Amino acid sequence: MKNNIYYIGEAHLVSEAEISNIENLVRYSLPEDYKEFISNYGYGNLNELLLFEIPDEDFIKNNFTEYLDLWEWDETLQQRALHSVMIAKTIDGDIILALNDENSPYLLLPRHSEYPKSFVGFWEIINWYKNEYHLKELYFDSYYQSDWRFFHIEGEFSDLKLEKIAILYKKFKKNYAIDVIFGEENYQPKCVLQNIGGWIYFNLDTGEIRMKFQKLFTSKANEIIGFLEQYAIMK
CATH class of the missing domain: 3.30.310 (TATA-Binding Protein)
Known part of the structure; x- marks a missing residue:
């Protein structure tokens, strides 16, 4: 049990070297609370809803460059998203990004809404989904092996x-x-x-x-x- 999240299976935690490699690719520091999370949990899913995979610095550029008008947002936020890292997605198609923005480092691009949602802290994201989906108990299921x-x-x-x-x-x-x-x-x-x-x-x-x-x-x-x-x- 970590932070009131039940952990299933043997963990394969993300090392500091792996995190540094990701940061070298994107040329900015990932949010500290996200790095702490993957250092303690590794990659896996939360309640088969939130899927935490290897961060992908090309996801938005490769998949949404021509479709940025799917959401109502300004040019500044669009550019930050284009140069961001996808750190998670959901089974419903939401995309969660880590931005190069100390004041608002997380951005949720929802599948079923035109309005992106910003978060200041990583655990705000988890708590938002917990409330949105009425999750009573949280569990993390490791992808390892x-x-x-x-x-x-x-x-x-x-x-x-x-x-x-x-x-x-x-x-x-x-x-x-x-x-x-x-x-x-x-x-x-x-x-x-x-x-x-x-x-x-x-x-x-x-x-x-x-x-x-x-x-x-x-x-x-x-x-x-x-x-x-x-x-x-x-x-």
């Missing part, structure tokens, strides 16, 4: 399919020591197992199952895959 498996429950009728996944979910909870469960109140439990560096997600409304683990825990993950394959089909 990530691997995935996908399963589905067979059944000619939806009621039968949902009955099968409900039974499987109960058996899974009985057979495995789960560290924490997120989303159970929404019938979409994500069962975190730190001994695989990941989780198993059950959608009790659709019969979908997703599994994420880290490759350094492949042996334990394969055991769970074998268990799931007794009841579900891997895609």
Whole structure:
């Protein structure tokens, strides 16, 4: 648990040398609170909503040079964005930039609004998304050595399919020591197992199952895959 954010998996933290390499490319210093964040968390996602990836200094130039009129902003802010670094994005298509601006170093370019939003501090961004999406608990899922498996429950009728996944979910909870469960109140439990560096997600409304683990825990993950394959089909 870091800053009230639950951490899933083994971290691969970003070194000072890696940060310096990024700053040398963009020729300005990244915000201190952002550097502190990736130094402590590495790259990964927050609640499968905010995606923190390797900073990309060419993202805006390569993708939006001809489309800057998508947003209502002045020429000064446009130029700062063109020479900025993309530090995060969201599953909904928002883009978060680190600007060369000490007074307002962060800029959110929203997918579904014409108006960019500025932030002074990095944690303001996280708190804004927490409130905007009504996130009760925050968790950070490391990208380090990530691997995935996908399963589905067979059944000619939806009621039968949902009955099968409900039974499987109960058996899974009985057979495995789960560290924490997120989303159970929404019938979409994500069962975190730190001994695989990941989780198993059950959608009790659709019969979908997703599994994420880290490759350094492949042996334990394969055991769970074998268990799931007794009841579900891997895609």
